[in-house]
Amino acid sequence: MLRGLWKLTWLEIKIFMREPLGAFGSILIPVLVFLVVGRIMGSGRSPSSLAESNFMQTGLPVLASVLIAVNAVLSLVTIISIYREGGILKRLRATPLRPQTILSAHVIVKLLLTAATLALLVLAGKRYYPVGVHAPLFSFTIALLISTWSILSIGFLIASIVPTARFAQPIGGFIMYPMLGICGLFAPIALLPPVLRAVAKVTPLTYAVSLMEGIWRGEGWAAHVGDVAALVLVFAVCTALSAKVFRWE
Amino acid sequence: MRPVIQVSGVRKSYGATVAVHEVSFEVNEGEIFGLIGPNGAGKTTTMECIEGLRTPDRGSIAVLGLDPFKDVYKLQDRIGVQLQQAQLQKRIKVWEAVDLWVSLYRKKASDGERLLEQLGLADKRDAWFMNLSGGQKQRLFIALALINDPEVVFLDELTTGLDPQARRAIWDLVRDIRERGKTVFLTTHLMEEAERLCDRVAVIEHGRIIDIDRPENLVNRHCPERTVVLATENPIAEERFRAIAGVETVMRTDSRFTIRGCGDDLVTEVIHCLSENGIRVTDFRTIMPNLEDVFLKLTGHSIRE
Numbered sequence A: 001m002l003r004g005l006w007k008l009t010w011l012e013i014k015i016f017m018r019e020p021l022g023a024f025g026s027i028l029i030p031v032l033v034f035l036v037v038g039r040i041m042g043s044g045r046s047p048s049s050l051a052e053s054n055f056m057q058t059g060l061p062v063l064a065s066v067l068i069a070v071n072a073v074l075s076l077v078t079i080i081s082i083y084r085e086g087g088i089l090k091r092l093r094a095t096p097l098r099p100q101t102i103l104s105a106h107v108i109v110k111l112l113l114t115a116a117t118l119a120l121l122v123l124a125g126k127r128y129y130p131v132g133v134h135a136p137l138f139s140f141t142i143a144l145l146i147s148t149w150s151i152l153s154i155g156f157l158i159a160s161i162v163p164t165a166r167f168a169q170p171i172g173g174f175i176m177y178p179m180l181g182i183c184g185l186f187a188p189i190a191l192l193p194p195v196l197r198a199v200a201k202v203t204p205l206t207y208a209v210s211l212m213e214g215i216w217r218g219e220g221w222a223a224h225v226g227d228v229a230a231l232v233l234v235f236a237v238c239t240a241l242s243a244k245v246f247r248w249e
Numbered sequence B: 001m002r003p004v005i006q007v008s009g010v011r012k013s014y015g016a017t018v019a020v021h022e023v024s025f026e027v028n029e030g031e032i033f034g035l036i037g038p039n040g041a042g043k044t045t046t047m048e049c050i051e052g053l054r055t056p057d058r059g060s061i062a063v064l065g066l067d068p069f070k071d072v073y074k075l076q077d078r079i080g081v082q083l084q085q086a087q088l089q090k091r092i093k094v095w096e097a098v099d100l101w102v103s104l105y106r107k108k109a110s111d112g113e114r115l116l117e118q119l120g121l122a123d124k125r126d127a128w129f130m131n132l133s134g135g136q137k138q139r140l141f142i143a144l145a146l147i148n149d150p151e152v153v154f155l156d157e158l159t160t161g162l163d164p165q166a167r168r169a170i171w172d173l174v175r176d177i178r179e180r181g182k183t184v185f186l187t188t189h190l191m192e193e194a195e196r197l198c199d200r201v202a203v204i205e206h207g208r209i210i211d212i213d214r215p216e217n218l219v220n221r222h223c224p225e226r227t228v229v230l231a232t233e234n235p236i237a238e239e240r241f242r243a244i245a246g247v248e249t250v251m252r253t254d255s256r257f258t259i260r261g262c263g264d265d266l267v268t269e270v271i272h273c274l275s276e277n278g279i280r281v282t283d284f285r286t287i288m289p290n291l292e293d294v295f296l297k298l299t300g301h302s303i304r305e
Helices: A005-018 A022-042 A047-052 A054-085 A088-093 A099-128 A137-161 A165-181 A194-202 A204-217 A221-245 B043-050 B072-078 B094-104 B112-118 B134-146 B164-179 B191-197 B215-222 B237-242 B265-276 B291-299
Strands: B003-014 B017-028 B032-036 B058-063 B079-082 B152-156 B183-188 B200-205 B208-213 B225-231 B247-253 B256-262 B283-287
Touching: A005 A099, A005 B094, A022 A054, A022 A099, A054 A088, A054 A099, A054 A137, A054 A165, A054 A204, A088 A099, A099 A137, A137 A165, A137 A204, A137 A221, A165 A204, A204 A221, B003 B043, B003 B183, B017 B043, B017 B058, B017 B183, B017 B200, B017 B208, B032 B043, B032 B164, B032 B191, B043 B058, B043 B152, B043 B183, B072 B079, B079 B134, B094 B112, B094 B134, B112 B134, B134 B152, B134 B164, B164 B183, B164 B191, B183 B191, B191 B291, B200 B215, B200 B291, B208 B215, B208 B291, B215 B291, B225 B265, B237 B247, B237 B256, B237 B265, B256 B265
Parallel strands: B032 B183, B032 B200, B079 B152, B152 B183
Antiparallel strands: B003 B017, B003 B058, B200 B208, B225 B256, B225 B283, B247 B256
16 A cells, blocks of 8 residues: 555655746745734834734644645645546556555655645744744644544545646635635634634634634644544545545546 | 456446447467557457456456456466556666566576577666657566566557567567467457457457458458459450459450459469460459458448548
């Protein structure tokens, strides 16, 4: 089952880094958003008022992290649809490679890139961010990876329904960005209209944000078992659905 | 000869469209077997069912004694596959693709670097897939299909879109595969390719196999007509030609005669007649029917339509 997995994963990383916009788009954009927004919000304010600002303390780092995860999903959707349209998926299948291995390699690539981007974010934050970072970074990395892993399964589901590679990015964005809008980062969920509140309750980004915000603030994992369970459930449901509807060509 | 591929009563439809109606045939060890027919006849669907990439609705298939559906991974280990219109990752390097493929198979009989050498890709080993020419891509896919030293090699439309030179080079490669005792199963819509390469061919149209045999047998069976074209000024020639046994029509334009008839003996009879009557000719050609004509006869239309 694992035959070829590491080789394929390593190869996909190398190929991704050769894409003219691949590395730039998915690694640098969250870092830039983080830095630019931080600078704008932070300019002209005293360090103490910044330290009290909830958004600067938790909101922005979590927003940047969620962007990393969403980018990973959009990039996965695009890659899978290009691979399908070009017959690459089919060519790989006509070998002793298991279908799960081919897809797992892509998930691992995205998780590694997520971790790498987060590391870059932390380094940039330490150097340029107006308030110090005092978050439990190890736990936060785990929280981000769980969140990314979970919503990548939505990526596979989107990749199953996208008709051609040309539509992959727009359709992916059309599904992911509204989730971002109601996930609680921009407005507290309690203040949303009832319909949106109901939608927010079933979208995984809500739980990802809740988990990451909590861990960032230093809360224990015990307080977020529900969030993790919701993310695992999303993964299980989306993976089961993808297994039924995923098209290889 | 032992059959390595056995296909019996296979049917496959996509929604309401039936791609393969009812297909049965056997491929023997060590032969080059061709499935020939126009685009959309069901060639690729049939081949992909045998490779384990598609599940037939009905019928049974055995490849090397294995069920392509149940034993798909065991089978993939022992066969080599070249797919029609396949691509690799745009920015994968040639050696990386070979290296990946080598790692996927249990048995490592072929040396990847040597294969690249043989296929004339050695100086392209660091090139990205997207920068290869059509012929180079096709040769890379053949290299990948041969990397596990497979017992059966599947080649789907392997020379489509290639220039005549590249096509001939690839034909030589396919003959080499057979020389090494492997079985080759290929599809093509090019009758010349089938004629030059295949030991046996199956003619498929609208998802049904119309006939299977050696190319020359198919020609003899379905198109026994022979034609001799010659030029002579001899005034008694036309009358003598008409008297030859087996001749059906004699057409004349100035000094040029077109003699049509049936059977292998026609050409001999014409030569005999020329020497017996001392008829001098300034041109002499025979026109033999080929698979293209067989196809026309069997289906009522040309393969290109």
